[in-house]
Amino acid sequence: MAEETGRTRPLGRYWWIWVTLVVVLGVPAGCVAWGAYALSESGREQEVPCDKALAFARAALPEGARDARCTGAHWQDTYVTASFRVPRAQARDWLSATYPAARRAVSCDTDLCLRAEYGDADLAAVDVDVTYEDGDTALVRLRAFDM
Known part of the structure; x- marks a missing residue:
């Protein structure tokens, strides 16, 4: 139906929202995972x-x-x-x-x-x-x- 009216979905705006969510939530989660691994290895005999x-x-x-x-x-x-x-x-x-x-x-x-x-x-x-x-x-x- 969007093709019939010539209108397209505004994918650009939603794409940036997903990228922002991944960066805002993914980077801190990655840092926490790296920190947990680093602490588990340190101090080990x-x-x-x-x-x-x-x-x-x-x-x-x-x-x-x-x-x-x-x-x-x-x-x-x-x-x-x-x-x-x-x-x-x-x-x-x-x-x-x-x-x-x-x-x-x-x-x-x-x-x-x-x-x-x-x-x-x-x-x-x-x-x-x-x-x-x-x-x-x-x-x-x-x-x-x-x-």
């Missing part, structure tokens, strides 16, 4: 190379270390963990060479606990626990974080 994790903690993996496993989590701050086994006699030497200014932790549930505090933006503190497992092996657990 993930495997990291031990050389990078220990470099953050101002340390290096000692010679003869085995069973090394390192993780890191990042969001507003960084939190790194490392665990490895070394010969028992080597554990104390590695600690004193790596963290000479560290002090013994006040409470300790393992054989040896140290805390090195730095208080700067790159690294706040490092906590190290050593557990003597069998006759010749020590399990070293290290936690480092910034603020």
